[in-house]
Amino acid sequence: MAHTIALANQKGGVGKTTTSINLGAALAQSGKRVLLVDIDPQGNATSGSGVDKADLKADAYDVLVQGEPIREVIVPTDNYDLVPATIRLSEADIQLVNQQEREFALSKALTAVQDDYDFILIDNPPALGLLTINAFTAADAVLIPVQTEFYALEGLGQLINTVELVRQQFNPHLEVAGILLTMYDSRTNLAKQVSQEVRSYFNDKVYQTVIPRTVRLSEAPSYGQSIIDFDPRSTGAQVYTEFAQEVLKQYGE
Numbered sequence: 001m002a003h004t005i006a007l008a009n010q011k012g013g014v015g016k017t018t019t020s021i022n023l024g025a026a027l028a029q030s031g032k033r034v035l036l037v038d039i040d041p042q043g044n045a046t047s048g049s050g051v052d053k054a055d056l057k058a059d060a061y062d063v064l065v066q067g068e069p070i071r072e073v074i075v076p077t078d079n080y081d082l083v084p085a086t087i088r089l090s091e092a093d094i095q096l097v098n099q100q101e102r103e104f105a106l107s108k109a110l111t112a113v114q115d116d117y118d119f120i121l122i123d124n125p126p127a128l129g130l131l132t133i134n135a136f137t138a139a140d141a142v143l144i145p146v147q148t149e150f151y152a153l154e155g156l157g158q159l160i161n162t163v164e165l166v167r168q169q170f171n172p173h174l175e176v177a178g179i180l181l182t183m184y185d186s187r188t189n190l191a192k193q194v195s196q197e198v199r200s201y202f203n204d205k206v207y208q209t210v211i212p213r214t215v216r217l218s219e220a221p222s223y224g225q226s227i228i229d230f231d232p233r234s235t236g237a238q239v240y241t242e243f244a245q246e247v248l249k250q251y252g253e
Protein backbone atom coordinates (compact mmCIF):
# COMPACT_ATOMS: atom_id res chain seq x y z
CA MET A 1 0.00 0.00 0.00
CA ALA A 2 1.26 3.42 -0.97
CA HIS A 3 1.33 6.37 1.41
CA THR A 4 -1.03 8.84 -0.24
CA ILE A 5 -0.37 12.49 0.52
CA ALA A 6 -2.48 15.41 -0.71
CA LEU A 7 -0.61 18.72 -1.01
CA ALA A 8 -3.19 21.37 -0.39
CA ASN A 9 -3.82 24.98 0.52
CA GLN A 10 -6.65 26.96 -1.01
CA LYS A 11 -4.38 29.98 -0.99
CA GLY A 12 -2.71 30.34 -4.38
CA GLY A 13 1.01 30.38 -5.06
CA VAL A 14 2.22 28.97 -1.73
CA GLY A 15 4.44 26.20 -3.16
CA LYS A 16 2.08 23.25 -3.56
CA THR A 17 3.27 22.40 -7.05
CA THR A 18 6.94 23.17 -6.39
CA THR A 19 6.81 20.86 -3.37
CA SER A 20 4.90 18.11 -5.25
CA ILE A 21 7.49 18.02 -8.03
CA ASN A 22 10.61 18.30 -5.88
CA LEU A 23 9.48 16.08 -3.01
CA GLY A 24 8.39 13.56 -5.65
CA ALA A 25 11.76 13.71 -7.38
CA ALA A 26 13.70 13.51 -4.10
CA LEU A 27 11.69 10.51 -2.88
CA ALA A 28 12.26 8.81 -6.24
CA GLN A 29 16.00 9.50 -6.04
CA SER A 30 16.11 7.76 -2.70
CA GLY A 31 14.71 4.68 -4.38
CA LYS A 32 10.99 5.05 -3.73
CA ARG A 33 8.37 4.40 -6.38
CA VAL A 34 6.38 7.61 -6.74
CA LEU A 35 3.18 8.55 -8.55
CA LEU A 36 2.38 12.26 -8.83
CA VAL A 37 -1.28 12.98 -9.50
CA ASP A 38 -2.00 16.42 -10.90
CA ILE A 39 -5.60 17.43 -10.26
CA ASP A 40 -5.15 21.15 -10.85
CA PRO A 41 -6.69 22.33 -14.14
CA GLN A 42 -3.73 24.75 -14.42
CA GLY A 43 -1.61 21.63 -15.00
CA ASN A 44 1.52 23.22 -13.53
CA ALA A 45 2.81 19.96 -12.08
CA THR A 46 2.34 18.40 -15.51
CA SER A 47 4.35 20.98 -17.44
CA GLY A 48 6.84 21.30 -14.58
CA SER A 49 7.49 17.56 -14.91
CA GLY A 50 8.48 18.04 -18.54
CA VAL A 51 5.26 16.71 -20.06
CA ASP A 52 3.89 18.54 -23.10
CA LYS A 53 0.13 18.85 -22.62
CA ALA A 54 -0.41 19.04 -26.37
CA ASP A 55 0.88 15.48 -26.75
CA LEU A 56 -1.51 13.96 -24.22
CA LYS A 57 -4.30 11.66 -25.32
CA ALA A 58 -5.88 11.50 -21.88
CA ASP A 59 -5.53 13.11 -18.48
CA ALA A 60 -6.98 13.20 -14.97
CA TYR A 61 -10.31 14.38 -16.40
CA ASP A 62 -10.77 11.04 -18.17
CA VAL A 63 -10.07 9.19 -14.94
CA LEU A 64 -12.29 11.28 -12.66
CA VAL A 65 -15.21 12.02 -14.94
CA GLN A 66 -15.15 9.33 -17.63
CA GLY A 67 -14.04 6.48 -15.37
CA GLU A 68 -11.08 5.57 -17.58
CA PRO A 69 -8.63 3.19 -15.84
CA ILE A 70 -5.83 5.22 -14.25
CA ARG A 71 -3.08 3.09 -15.84
CA GLU A 72 -4.25 4.26 -19.26
CA VAL A 73 -3.39 7.88 -18.50
CA ILE A 74 -0.16 7.49 -16.49
CA VAL A 75 2.92 8.87 -18.22
CA PRO A 76 6.51 8.20 -17.10
CA THR A 77 8.78 11.19 -16.38
CA ASP A 78 12.46 11.46 -15.38
CA ASN A 79 11.86 10.50 -11.75
CA TYR A 80 8.28 9.44 -11.18
CA ASP A 81 5.08 8.44 -12.92
CA LEU A 82 2.53 11.18 -13.53
CA VAL A 83 -1.22 11.41 -13.92
CA PRO A 84 -1.29 14.62 -15.97
CA ALA A 85 -3.86 17.42 -15.85
CA THR A 86 -4.99 19.87 -18.49
CA ILE A 87 -7.51 22.69 -18.63
CA ARG A 88 -10.18 20.07 -19.46
CA LEU A 89 -10.21 19.35 -15.73
CA SER A 90 -11.81 22.74 -15.08
CA GLU A 91 -15.14 21.13 -16.03
CA ALA A 92 -14.72 18.24 -13.61
CA ASP A 93 -16.19 20.09 -10.63
CA ILE A 94 -19.48 20.62 -12.47
CA GLN A 95 -19.55 17.21 -14.12
CA LEU A 96 -18.85 15.36 -10.88
CA VAL A 97 -21.69 17.05 -9.02
CA ASN A 98 -24.25 14.76 -10.67
CA GLN A 99 -22.27 11.56 -10.21
CA GLN A 100 -22.97 9.02 -7.51
CA GLU A 101 -20.30 8.94 -4.82
CA ARG A 102 -18.76 11.99 -6.43
CA GLU A 103 -16.29 12.42 -3.55
CA PHE A 104 -14.80 8.96 -4.19
CA ALA A 105 -13.87 9.15 -7.87
CA LEU A 106 -10.13 9.58 -7.24
CA SER A 107 -10.05 7.19 -4.30
CA LYS A 108 -11.61 4.42 -6.42
CA ALA A 109 -9.28 5.11 -9.34
CA LEU A 110 -6.16 4.93 -7.14
CA THR A 111 -7.12 1.55 -5.68
CA ALA A 112 -5.83 -0.10 -8.87
CA VAL A 113 -2.28 1.24 -8.41
CA GLN A 114 -1.89 1.22 -4.61
CA ASP A 115 0.64 -1.60 -4.75
CA ASP A 116 2.65 -0.16 -7.65
CA TYR A 117 3.97 2.77 -5.62
CA ASP A 118 5.49 3.64 -2.24
CA PHE A 119 4.20 7.22 -2.34
CA ILE A 120 1.31 8.83 -4.19
CA LEU A 121 1.44 12.64 -4.10
CA ILE A 122 -1.61 14.65 -5.17
CA ASP A 123 -1.09 18.25 -6.29
CA ASN A 124 -4.26 20.25 -5.69
CA PRO A 125 -5.72 23.44 -7.16
CA PRO A 126 -5.93 26.55 -4.94
CA ALA A 127 -9.53 25.81 -3.94
CA LEU A 128 -11.53 23.67 -1.53
CA GLY A 129 -13.91 22.37 -4.20
CA LEU A 130 -14.84 18.87 -5.26
CA LEU A 131 -11.40 18.14 -6.72
CA THR A 132 -9.70 18.81 -3.40
CA ILE A 133 -12.43 16.89 -1.55
CA ASN A 134 -11.65 13.96 -3.86
CA ALA A 135 -7.97 14.24 -2.97
CA PHE A 136 -8.74 14.32 0.78
CA THR A 137 -11.02 11.31 0.42
CA ALA A 138 -8.28 9.39 -1.39
CA ALA A 139 -5.39 10.43 0.89
CA ASP A 140 -3.97 9.24 4.20
CA ALA A 141 -2.66 12.68 4.97
CA VAL A 142 -2.69 16.33 3.95
CA LEU A 143 0.59 18.20 3.60
CA ILE A 144 0.06 21.95 3.83
CA PRO A 145 2.66 24.27 2.30
CA VAL A 146 2.51 27.70 3.94
CA GLN A 147 4.29 30.69 2.49
CA THR A 148 6.19 32.57 5.18
CA GLU A 149 4.62 35.91 4.41
CA PHE A 150 1.97 38.13 5.96
CA TYR A 151 -1.50 36.47 5.72
CA ALA A 152 0.19 33.06 5.97
CA LEU A 153 -2.29 31.85 8.58
CA GLU A 154 -5.28 33.25 6.79
CA GLY A 155 -7.53 30.47 5.53
CA LEU A 156 -5.69 27.74 7.45
CA GLY A 157 -8.63 27.40 9.86
CA GLN A 158 -10.98 26.79 6.96
CA LEU A 159 -8.55 24.27 5.47
CA ILE A 160 -8.26 22.35 8.75
CA ASN A 161 -12.08 22.38 9.04
CA THR A 162 -12.36 20.87 5.57
CA VAL A 163 -9.90 18.12 6.54
CA GLU A 164 -12.05 17.47 9.64
CA LEU A 165 -15.24 17.37 7.58
CA VAL A 166 -13.81 14.89 5.08
CA ARG A 167 -12.52 12.76 7.95
CA GLN A 168 -16.00 12.63 9.48
CA GLN A 169 -17.94 12.04 6.29
CA PHE A 170 -15.75 10.18 3.83
CA ASN A 171 -12.36 9.13 5.14
CA PRO A 172 -11.82 8.31 8.85
CA HIS A 173 -8.09 7.71 8.23
CA LEU A 174 -7.30 11.23 7.07
CA GLU A 175 -4.80 13.26 9.09
CA VAL A 176 -2.66 16.34 8.70
CA ALA A 177 0.81 15.13 7.70
CA GLY A 178 2.34 18.46 8.54
CA ILE A 179 2.83 22.08 7.64
CA LEU A 180 5.78 23.02 5.45
CA LEU A 181 7.11 26.56 5.61
CA THR A 182 8.02 27.71 2.10
CA MET A 183 9.66 30.66 0.35
CA TYR A 184 11.44 31.61 3.54
CA ASP A 185 13.51 34.75 3.15
CA SER A 186 16.04 34.76 5.97
CA ARG A 187 16.86 38.44 5.37
CA THR A 188 13.48 39.62 6.58
CA ASN A 189 12.12 39.84 10.11
CA LEU A 190 8.69 39.13 8.74
CA ALA A 191 9.68 35.60 7.67
CA LYS A 192 11.04 34.93 11.18
CA GLN A 193 7.92 36.32 12.81
CA VAL A 194 5.57 34.36 10.59
CA SER A 195 7.41 31.09 11.06
CA GLN A 196 7.43 31.60 14.83
CA GLU A 197 3.73 32.32 14.73
CA VAL A 198 2.98 29.21 12.67
CA ARG A 199 5.15 27.08 14.98
CA SER A 200 3.57 28.41 18.16
CA TYR A 201 0.13 27.70 16.73
CA PHE A 202 0.74 24.27 15.16
CA ASN A 203 3.70 23.11 17.31
CA ASP A 204 5.14 19.78 16.26
CA LYS A 205 2.85 19.63 13.22
CA VAL A 206 5.31 21.97 11.48
CA TYR A 207 8.13 20.22 9.61
CA GLN A 208 11.68 20.96 10.77
CA THR A 209 12.79 21.55 7.18
CA VAL A 210 12.10 25.06 5.90
CA ILE A 211 12.17 25.77 2.15
CA PRO A 212 14.07 29.00 1.40
CA ARG A 213 13.15 31.37 -1.39
CA THR A 214 15.66 30.81 -4.19
CA VAL A 215 15.68 31.88 -7.82
CA ARG A 216 16.81 28.44 -9.02
CA LEU A 217 13.65 26.84 -7.58
CA SER A 218 11.49 29.20 -9.59
CA GLU A 219 13.50 28.62 -12.78
CA ALA A 220 13.42 24.81 -12.84
CA PRO A 221 9.76 24.35 -13.94
CA SER A 222 10.24 26.26 -17.18
CA TYR A 223 12.82 23.60 -18.12
CA GLY A 224 10.38 20.84 -17.19
CA GLN A 225 12.78 19.60 -14.53
CA SER A 226 12.86 19.11 -10.80
CA ILE A 227 15.47 21.18 -8.97
CA ILE A 228 17.41 17.97 -8.34
CA ASP A 229 17.85 17.42 -12.08
CA PHE A 230 18.07 21.09 -13.02
CA ASP A 231 20.74 22.08 -10.48
CA PRO A 232 21.66 19.20 -8.15
CA ARG A 233 24.13 21.31 -6.16
CA SER A 234 21.76 24.19 -5.51
CA THR A 235 20.39 25.02 -2.07
CA GLY A 236 16.90 24.14 -3.31
CA ALA A 237 17.98 20.65 -4.35
CA GLN A 238 19.68 20.07 -1.00
CA VAL A 239 16.74 21.31 1.01
CA TYR A 240 14.13 19.27 -0.87
CA THR A 241 16.38 16.20 -0.47
CA GLU A 242 16.47 16.90 3.28
CA PHE A 243 12.72 17.32 3.32
CA ALA A 244 12.26 13.96 1.59
CA GLN A 245 14.40 12.38 4.34
CA GLU A 246 12.17 13.97 6.98
CA VAL A 247 9.05 12.59 5.25
CA LEU A 248 10.63 9.12 4.89
CA LYS A 249 11.43 9.12 8.59
CA GLN A 250 7.90 10.23 9.43
CA TYR A 251 6.53 7.24 7.52
CA GLY A 252 9.09 4.84 8.92
CA GLU A 253 10.61 4.23 5.47
Ligand SMILES: Nc1ncnc2c1ncn2[C@@H]1O[C@H](COP(=O)(O)OP(=O)(O)OP(=O)(O)O)[C@@H](O)[C@H]1O
Pocket residue numbers: 011012013014015016017018019040042044124125126182183184211212213214215217218219221
Ligand atom coordinates in the same frame (compact mmCIF):
# COMPACT_ATOMS: atom_id res chain seq x y z
N1 LIG B 1 11.11 28.25 -2.59
C1 LIG B 1 10.83 29.01 -3.65
N2 LIG B 1 11.68 29.99 -4.04
C2 LIG B 1 11.39 30.77 -5.09
N3 LIG B 1 10.29 30.65 -5.84
C3 LIG B 1 9.41 29.70 -5.52
C4 LIG B 1 9.63 28.82 -4.41
N4 LIG B 1 8.59 27.98 -4.33
C5 LIG B 1 7.76 28.30 -5.33
N5 LIG B 1 8.23 29.34 -6.05
C6 LIG B 1 7.61 30.01 -7.19
O1 LIG B 1 6.42 30.65 -6.73
C7 LIG B 1 5.35 30.47 -7.62
C8 LIG B 1 4.23 29.70 -6.93
O2 LIG B 1 4.70 28.41 -6.56
P1 LIG B 1 3.83 27.11 -6.85
O3 LIG B 1 3.36 27.11 -8.27
O4 LIG B 1 4.60 25.95 -6.38
O5 LIG B 1 2.62 27.39 -5.88
P2 LIG B 1 1.19 26.70 -5.87
O6 LIG B 1 0.72 26.73 -4.47
O7 LIG B 1 1.25 25.39 -6.56
O8 LIG B 1 0.34 27.71 -6.78
P3 LIG B 1 -1.18 27.48 -7.28
O9 LIG B 1 -2.01 27.80 -6.09
O10 LIG B 1 -1.36 28.47 -8.40
O11 LIG B 1 -1.30 26.07 -7.72
C9 LIG B 1 5.93 29.73 -8.81
O12 LIG B 1 6.31 30.67 -9.79
C10 LIG B 1 7.14 29.02 -8.24
O13 LIG B 1 8.15 28.79 -9.21
Ligand SMILES: [Mg+2]
Pocket residue numbers: 016017018040044045124125
Ligand atom coordinates in the same frame (compact mmCIF):
# COMPACT_ATOMS: atom_id res chain seq x y z
MG1 LIG C 1 0.07 24.67 -8.12
